[in-house]
Amino acid sequence: MKNTFARFSMLASKVNRQHVQLVLAILALAMLVLGIGAPLDGGGGIR
Amino acid sequence: MILLLVALISGLLAGLGWAGWQHRPYQAPALQSIWLAFAAFIPQIVVAYLPATRHLLPDWLGSIALLISLILFAAFAWRNRHLPGMPILLAGLVLNLSVMVANGGWMPISPQTASRLIGKDVLGLMSVGSRIGQKDILLLSQNTHFEFLADRFLLPDWIPYTVAFSLGDILVSLGIFWLLAHPSVKAKMPPKERVHLDYI
Numbered sequence: 001m002k003n004t005f006a007r008f009s010m011l012a013s014k015v016n017r018q019h020v021q022l023v024l025a026i027l028a029l030a031m032l033v034l035g036i037g038a039p040l041d042g043g044g045g046i047r
Numbered sequence: 048m049i050l051l052l053v054a055l056i057s058g059l060l061a062g063l064g065w066a067g068w069q070h071r072p073y074q075a076p077a078l079q080s081i082w083l084a085f086a087a088f089i090p091q092i093v094v095a096y097l098p099a100t101r102h103l104l105p106d107w108l109g110s111i112a113l114l115i116s117l118i119l120f121a122a123f124a125w126r127n128r129h130l131p132g133m134p135i136l137l138a139g140l141v142l143n144l145s146v147m148v149a150n151g152g153w154m155p156i157s158p159q160t161a162s163r164l165i166g167k168d169v170l171g172l173m174s175v176g177s178r179i180g181q182k183d184i185l186l187l188s189q190n191t192h193f194e195f196l197a198d199r200f201l202l203p204d205w206i207p208y209t210v211a212f213s214l215g216d217i218l219v220s221l222g223i224f225w226l227l228a229h230p231s232v233k234a235k236m237p238p239k240e241r242v243h244l245d246y247i
Binding site for chain 1: 048051052054055059072073075076081084085088096117120123124140143154156163164180181182183198208209210211212219220223226227
């Protein structure tokens with residue numbers, strides 16, 4: 001348990017502010033494009 | 048949806064690749080008011096994306112929620128209009144918003160185009176004016192306002208995936224690609240070299 005916590009703490013310390021900002025920005029932009037785009041998917045396709 | 052995600056992922060990969068080529072860390076676009084994007088997406092989850100809720104709302108209420116969401120997204124894009132690619136994305140948003148407002152809040156698609164996606168058998172069971180997919184509505188071309196802005200384009204036959212998209216969707220895809228590919232393109236001179244040049 002102690003070992004797991006130590007590993008988690010080490011991992012968390014590696015995640016810096018820039019990484020969090022990048023993830024948030026990508027997430028917001030994904031929402032933006034999915035929100036404003038309106039394509040209709042047909043999938044595998046009927047031709 | 049896949050089309051837009053492909054544009055987003057390829058823009059990100061292009062940006063990461065270019066940053067790697069230049070041995071510099073990839074810079075995320077400096078977005079302002081990110082909360083607006085999250086808030087704007089909530090109505091769309093309910094109306095378009097969540098299968099459990101998308102049929103709970105009547106169509107008129109769904110279309111109002113969708114338009115409110117698009118207006119919030121427009122505010123978000125406007126706040127970030129200084130970013131590269133965002134003006135193209137904003138133009139795509141305006142085109143999609145215009146055609147949707149003009150056609151009762153949904154993106155129109157003609158039976159001819161829809162038949163290429165879902166097949167004539169399935170289409171035969173649907174009536175004109177019924178919702179199709181996440182945000183589309185089946186409308187005859189002659190009854191569609193701004194038909195040239197509707198979901199009317201299809202991918203070439205040799206691509207094994209079918210999707211109908213609008214002119215607005217093309218601009219949105221180009222805008223997001225440019226936005227994510229661009230931030231790392233601008234080369235910055237290292238501080239040491241700058242000092243050196245100052246002496247010259």
